[in-house]
Amino acid sequence: MPAGRRILLIVTGGIAAFKIPELIRLLRREDHAVRCVLTAGGAQFVTPLTLQALSEDRVYTDLFSLTDESEMGHIQLSRSADLVVVAPATADILARMAAGIANDLATTLLLATDKPVLVAPAMNVRMWLHAATVANMATLRARGVHVVGPDEGVMACNEVGPGRMSEPPAILQAIDALLAPRPAPVVAPEQGAAPSLAGRHVLVTSGPTHEPIDPVRYIANRSSGRQGHAIAAALAGLGARVTLVSGPVALPDPAGVTVRHVETAQQMLAACQTALPADAAVFAAAVADWRVAHEAALKLKKKPGGTPPELALVPNPDILAAIAAPGPQRPRLVIGFAAETHEILMHAEGKRQRKNADWIVANDVRPESGIMGGTENQVQLVTAAGVEAWPRLDKDAVAQRLAARIATALAAQATGAGD
Structure with missing residues (x-):
């Protein structure tokens, strides 16, 4: 796929945030530009300085930055990227996305963006299987939000089941699939142009x-x-x-x-x-x-x-x-x-x-x-x-x-x- 695409990476407050530096390294290795948004919870697990050093770009944390907001910076941020990635996507941010809440920089960007959104869920197995999360995920998928994972396995809480955030190579693969250009239709010469399937x-x-x-x-x-x-x-x-x-x-x-x-x-x-x-x-x-x-x-x-x-x-x-x-x-x-x-x-x-x-x-x-x-x-x-x-x-x-x-x-x- 072509290099040099722009990724807006929203890092939220889950223990899986420790995997994000590796994801940034993989993205930069493919020459993608990475701009990070770090929530208050995310900053408890990974520092802005780490993300800034790896992404080679400023890290955004505050919705009410006067310099940026005088130019509607949250709108510009939300639409300047080719893809918005939320990783780890906690139960909290998924719920706020589903409800359309915009009460911090991350959720405001997600509500304002007109670009594709990919989420990498990460949470306790009971939280992932809870009826509220299941309903929120169904809502987000119906709206066109893309999802990678979660994986199954032993979690930080020592419980076992689905809820582990996908590993960085799998998230990179999902990003590549979303950003890859669609090939022109390939049909047999005798077929000619394919009829529409509208209404089917x-x-x-x-x-x-x-x-x-x-x-x-x-x-x-x-x-x-x-x-x-x-x-x-x-x-x-x-x-x-x-x-x-x-x-x-x-x-x-x-x-x-x-x-x-x-x-x-x-x-x-x-x-x-x-x-x-x-x-x-x-x-x-x-x-x-x-x-x-x-x-x-x-x-x-x-x-x-x-x-x-x-x-x-x-x-x-x-x-x-x-x-x-x-x-x-x-x-x-x-x-x-x-x-x-x-x-x-x-x-x-x-x-x-x-x-x-x-x-x-x-x-x-x-x-x-x-x-x-x-x-x-x-x-x-x-x-x-x-x-x-x-x-x-x-x-x-x-x-x-x-x-x-x-x-x-x-x-x-x-x-x-x-x-």
């Missing part, structure tokens, strides 16, 4: 699922969610109303997309069913095939001699098959993904027929391919009409090509031409 509703799933074993451990896979998120963004770019059901990922929510965050396969299925009806559905999530039959309420401890516990596994719901089953709410176009390591086309076609999908996007995810968790993909589109082999492209380009293909198919169905 498309459901997309993305990322992995986490199937808990106990409060600490879970079953998961290596999916990053990049492809599913890119598909959601590409469909929105063609005018569709998009509902993205996402498993746990370290990616910002795509702009202009309604995002429903879930953890498990059962939650993902419920969210998909709630999102219906839809004109099309794209199931790009890498859903765990199994979950443990009985999740342990407490952390499983090692047995004498290190004998591992016996885990009874049961199948997870088949989300693609459930949504593609015949019925009044079946989308007109249902697309699944087949991530395979061998006999790719045979498995993909079998999956298409077995699950009643219209299309299957098949790809080779052997470790040497670099696709699972990587930035590129090489797919083959399997339909009843045959197989289309696509060249290796970055995942944004694959997404735009697939979105154009979906738009063309829906337009053809509307005119009775069919795919």
